[in-house]
Amino acid sequence: MKYIYGPVPSRRLGNSLGIDPIPSKTCNYQCIYCQLGKTTNFTNERKDFSPKEEIIKEMEESINLNKNEFDYITFVGSGEPTLYKSLGDLILKAKELSEKPICVITNGSLLYHEDVKDELIFSDVVLPTLDAGDEKLFIKINRPHPSIKFEKMIQGYIDFRKEFKGKFWIEIMLMKGINDSKEELLKIKNKLDLIKPDRIDINVPIRPPTESWVQIPDKSVIPILNDVFGEYNNINFPERGKFSVFSSNFEMELKNLLERHPMKQEQIIETFYSKKFKEQDILLQLNILASQNKIKKVNYNNQTFWKLTS
Ligand code: SF4
Numbered sequence: 049m050k051y052i053y054g055p056v057p058s059r060r061l062g063n064s065l066g067i068d069p070i071p072s073k074t075c076n077y078q079c080i081y082c083q084l085g086k087t088t089n090f091t092n093e094r095k096d097f098s099p100k101e102e103i104i105k106e107m108e109e110s111i112n113l114n115k116n117e118f119d120y121i122t123f124v125g126s127g128e129p130t131l132y133k134s135l136g137d138l139i140l141k142a143k144e145l146s147e148k149p150i151c152v153i154t155n156g157s158l159l160y161h162e163d164v165k166d167e168l169i170f171s172d173v174v175l176p177t178l179d180a181g182d183e184k185l186f187i188k189i190n191r192p193h194p195s196i197k198f199e200k201m202i203q204g205y206i207d208f209r210k211e212f213k214g215k216f217w218i219e220i221m222l223m224k225g226i227n228d229s230k231e232e233l234l235k236i237k238n239k240l241d242l243i244k245p246d247r248i249d250i251n252v253p254i255r256p257p258t259e260s261w262v263q264i265p266d267k268s269v270i271p272i273l274n275d276v277f278g279e280y281n282n283i284n285f286p287e288r289g290k291f292s293v294f295s296s297n298f299e300m301e302l303k304n305l306l307e308r309h310p311m312k313q314e315q316i317i318e319t320f321y322s323k324k325f326k327e328q329d330i331l332l333q334l335n336i337l338a339s340q341n342k343i344k345k346v347n348y349n350n351q352t353f354w355k356l357t358s
Contacts (some may be wrong), residue, residue: 051103052110053125053304055118060175060217060249061151065118067107067142068125069132071097072307076128077155078191079179081221081257083309084126085358092193094133094163104141111145120173121146124153126307131158136167149173156218157196160204165211173215176205178243179227181235189226205243217247222273224263233276248280255310256348256355264349298325298333299342303356306343310355313345 051068058064074089074097075082111121121142123129129152132138142150149172156176158164168174180186183198209216220236222228227236240248250273252264273280298320305311305319317330334354337343346353 049106049110049304051098052106053308055114056305056308058120058122059251061122061173062119063117064120064122064151065110065114065148066125066308067103067121067123067138068129068308069097069100069103069123069135069138070125070127070129072126074127074131075155076131076157076193076196078258079155079221080189080191080226080259081223081253081262083253083255083257085258085355087127088358089127090193091131092157092195094131094158094161096133097131100134100137103138107138107142108145111142116148118148120149120151122151122153123171124151124308128155128157130154130161130164130168135164136170139167139170143170151175155190156205157192157201158204159208160200165204165208168208169212171214173217174208174212175217175219175249177219177221178205178236178239179221181232181237181239185227185232185235189221189223202239202242205239209243209245215247216245217249218243218245219249219251221251221253222265222269223253224265226262228265228269228272230272230276233272237276248277250277250280250282254349256346256353298330299337302333302337302354303342306354306356310346310353313352313354316354 053066053068055063055065073084073087074091075087076092078087078090123135129135139150151173152168152171153175156178159176179189186192186198218240253262302316317327320330321327338345341357343354344357346355
């Protein structure tokens with residue numbers, strides 16, 4: 049499958065069937081913490097990067113194949129999904145094909161855009177991010193396309209929230225020495241008070257980030273978070289469970305998963321382990337692919353990850 053992956057375990061969504069209409073890595077942000085690596089197609093132009101008929105065909109196949117074995121259908125992937133112009137058609141098609149809730153994971157930059165607003169309104173859960181409380185830090189962290197302005201984006205969140213009947217959960221990526229001071233967190237809280245999300249999720253960069261100087265905050269930030277936010281969900285823990293693969297082609301399936309994000313070595317072993325394919329076979333295959341310069345090993349936060357060579 050080219051556009052569909054999973055079901056994969058997701059920290060916030062249980063088992064999620066992923067739909068990825070965006071080619072790697074197409075985005076209107078260049079976040080310092082992005083786990084997909086550098087933005088190679090930096091654009092704010094919405095278009096159909098591939099024919100929607102092809103994506104719909106795969107959606108039909110995989111929804112039939114995985115009937116009821118997932119909790120959400122999630123639009124996410126190798127960049128910013130709202131850049132796909134016919135996203136609304138894909139959402140409506142997914143609703144027609146399955147009764148499972150539809151989720152869109154987005155950086156939120158285009159929620160002010162009338163078309164995007166009208167398209168996402170049909171989904172059940174929208175998960176945007178907000179990592180900064182002012183333009184200066186927004187530019188430092190997310191490095192947005194020059195046509196995206198912070199205050200306009202925030203107004204887009206506020207207006208969308210008023211109209212949207214589904215769940216609106218905002219995620220904050222917390223990074224040491226960047227946005228984890230009380231001063232910066234209070235600025236974010238001020239914006240959240242205007243937006244009124246249903247839930248605030250705090251995340252930390254658990255996978256290797258684009259910029260190597262990005263770090264997980266110290267535990268000393270926890271009382272500050274409690275003080276500023278009161279109620280929030282800390283989602284700083286790895287996903288539990290296996291990822292699903294569609295075939296026995298190790299290289300193809302592994303690359304398909306790594307295209308979405310780097311994976312911990314132990315999670316790769318858990319996903320591909322079988323009676324015939326033991327841990328040592330998996331490690332051997334990983335090392336062969338590394339020697340062919342197709343993937344690479346990264347040590348981050350005292351753990352071994354594998355990612356695609358970019
Ligand atoms: S984290 Fe998301 S929004 Fe940021 S650069 Fe990566 S894909 Fe784009």
